[in-house]
Every structure is written in C-alpha cells, then in structure tokens.
Amino acid sequence: xxxxxxxxxxxxxxxxxxxxxxxxxxxxxxxxxxxxxxxxxxxxxxxxxxxxxxxxxxxxxxxxxxxxxxxxxxxxxxxxxxxxxxxxxxxxxxxxxxxxxxxxxxxxxxxxxxxxxxxxxxxxxxxxxxxxxxxxxxxxxxxxxxxxxxxxxxxxxxxxxxxxxxxxxxxxxxxxxxxxxxxxxxxxxxxxxxxxxxxxxxxxxxxxxxxxxxxxxxxxxxxxxxxxxxxxxxxxxxxxxxxxxxxxxxxxxxxx
Ligand code: PGA
Numbered sequence: 651x652x653x654x655x656x657x658x659x660x661x662x663x664x665x666x667x668x669x670x671x672x673x674x675x676x677x678x679x680x681x682x683x684x685x686x687x688x689x690x691x692x693x694x695x696x697x698x699x700x701x702x703x704x705x706x707x708x709x710x711x712x713x714x715x716x717x718x719x720x721x722x723x724x725x726x727x728x729x730x731x732x733x734x735x736x737x738x739x740x741x742x743x744x745x746x747x748x749x750x751x752x753x754x755x756x757x758x759x760x761x762x763x764x765x766x767x768x769x770x771x772x773x774x775x776x777x778x779x780x781x782x783x784x785x786x787x788x789x790x791x792x793x794x795x796x797x798x799x800x801x802x803x804x805x806x807x808x809x810x811x812x813x814x815x816x817x818x819x820x821x822x823x824x825x826x827x828x829x830x831x832x833x834x835x836x837x838x839x840x841x842x843x844x845x846x847x848x849x850x851x852x853x854x855x856x857x858x859x860x861x862x863x864x865x866x867x868x869x870x871x872x873x874x875x876x877x878x879x880x881x882x883x884x885x886x887x888x889x890x891x892x893x894x895x896x897x898x899x900x901x902x903x904x905x906x
Contacts, residue, residue: 651883651904655858658690658877659817659884660901661778662891663718663746663865668696670703677707679894683902684711690884690904693744694891695778698732705741716744716778719752722765734773745770746886748780748804750823760803767804771812778817778886779804780865781844785824793822797840801847810852817861818844819886825866827889831876837864838879845881870899877904 651658668676673696684692695716696704704715721731737745747770748763763779770777781800783793797820805813820840822832832840841862848857864876865886876882884904890896 651877652858652880653689656861656883658904659693659861659863660690660897660904661693661695661716661744661746661817661819661863661884661886662897663695663749663886663888664697664700664891665718665751665888666697667892668700670700673700673703673707676894677704680713680898681708681711683898684713687712687901687905690901692901693778695744695746698737698740701737701740701742714743715741716746716776717742718746718749719756720745720747720766720770720775722762722769724769734769734775738773738775742775744776744778744817746778746780746819748800750780750782750821750826760800763804764806764808767816768808771808771815776815776817778819778863780819780821780886782821782823782826782866788822788824793836793840794843798843798847801844802851805851810856813848813852814856814859817863817884818848819863819865820844821865821886823866827867829867831867831869831872832864834875834879834882837876838881841879841881868900870896870903873900873903874906 692713693716717737747766752758767777783796861883863884863886864882868885869890
C-alpha cells in the first residue's frame with residue numbers, strides 16, 4: 651500500500667450470510683475497536699436486505715456500508731433486481747461489481763459489469779470492481795492478459811474524473827474461499843499491471859490515486875504481508891469478515 655497517494659480500504663464481503671438480527675452483536679465488537687483505526691477506510695458489503703440493519707448498527711462510526719451487486723438499469727420492470735438509487739437511498743456508499751460469483755452464477759458479462767460501474771458512479775456509489783482469473787487460466791500463464799482485458803472492459807467509456815472514484819479488486823478465483831492465497835509476489839505483479847492499465851487509460855496521476863485491493867482467502871495471518879506490497883492498497887475479505895474478531899485483526903494489520 652502507498653498511503654502517500656491513495657486510500658487503504660478494507661472491505662468485508664458477507665456474501666449470503668448474516669441475518670438482519672445478527673448485525674448488532676457483530677457491530678458491537680467492531681465498534682469497540684474502530685475508534686483506533688486511523689489509516690484505512692472500513693466497509694462492510696452486506697446482502698441488500700441486510701443493508702438497513704447494517705446502516706443503523708454502524709451509524710455515527712467510520713465504518714461504511716456497501717452492497718454486493720447492483721442492477722445496470724435505473725428503474726423499471728426488472729423483477730428481483732436492486733437499483734443503485736435504491737441502494738444509495740438505503741444508506742449504502744459502496745457496491746461490489748463483477749464479483750466472480752456473480753459472473754459465474756448469474757451469467758454476468760464484462761459488458762454488464764461495465765454498465766453497472768457506470769450506473770453506480772452516476773448515482774454516487776463507489777464501485778469495488780472485481781477482476782481475476784480461474785485456476786486453469788492461472789496455470790496456463792494467462793492471468794495477466796485476462797486481468798488486463800477485464801480492467802479495460804469494466805472501465806470502457808468511463809472518463810478520468812469518474813474513474814478516479816472507483817476501487818479495483820484483484821481476486822484470483824482459485825483463491826476465493828479455498829484457503830489458497832496468491833503469493834504476495836504474484837498478487838503484487840498483477841496489481842502493478844492493473845495500475846499499468848490505468849496509467850495507459852488515464853495517465854500516471856489518476857493511476858497513482860486509485861485504490862487496488864487484493865481478495866482471496868485474506869486472513870489475519872497473511873494480511874500484513876499482502877498489504878505490505880506497494881500496489882496492494884487494501885483487501886476484499888469474504889470468509890474472515892464473518893467473524894468480527896478476525897475482520898478486526900485484518901483492519902489492524904492495515905493500520906501498522
Ligand atoms: P474469501 O472471499 O476471503 O472468502 O476468499 C473473498 C471474496 O470473494 O471477496
């Protein structure tokens with residue numbers, strides 16, 4: 651991470667876990683220590699229906715709430731979808747877009763990811779845009795080309811003054827929920843290449859200012875080493891964010 655140029659952001663991704671009634675006890679643990687957190691922003695991305703309870707539980711703290719997906723449409727006949735305006739009105743400030751689970755289980759395409767990023771930025775939500783390769787692509791040596799293409803298509807047509815507001819997350823699919831973390835060197839290499847794409851698209855000043863997270867089995871044991879890499883500016887944490895104590899330990903690693 652490079653605090654001189656950009657924010658460190660630690661985001662929890664609760665996925666399809668935690669009931670609205672379970673948020674309060676979780677928040678008590680985090681709130682007790684959150685006052686000591688100076689050097690990073692903390693976000694919790696909750697299921698849409700849990701967002702109001704999370705917003706209430708973390709009111710008047712420095713912890714922000716995010717969503718895990720958003721419709722690429724503004725409003726209308728899209729049964730089951732949730733719009734950016736609805737998320738914002740419910741109190742969300744961030745939204746994960748392009749998570750590999752949405753790409754895989756909901757057939758979310760690069761084109762849809764691009765549409766969602768645009769709608770989120772227009773609405774004033776901060777997108778956390780996920781990219782990453784499968785194990786097969788990783789073993790074939792295709793990680794770099796794939797991730798570069800994903801970044802380019804996710805940000806296609808987005809002007810520099812908007813792009814500077816978003817966050818990118820490198821999440822190798824083979825590391826998500828598997829306990830197999832990318833080595834800090836591999837994660838750094840890909841994140842630095844993602845920044846190189848940003849430089850090509852927007853120039854050095856904007857590229858230097860955009861937060862790039864790593865996600866994939868980040869935990870209290872490996873967080874410090876991953877976060878020490880110069881192009882890794884935070885984490886997107888699934889499993890370990892479900893346990894408030896573990897999530898807190900990762901937040902503390904980002905504050906060293
Ligand atoms: P994990 O999930 O930390 O459980 O690997 C990360 C993510 O999917 O965002």
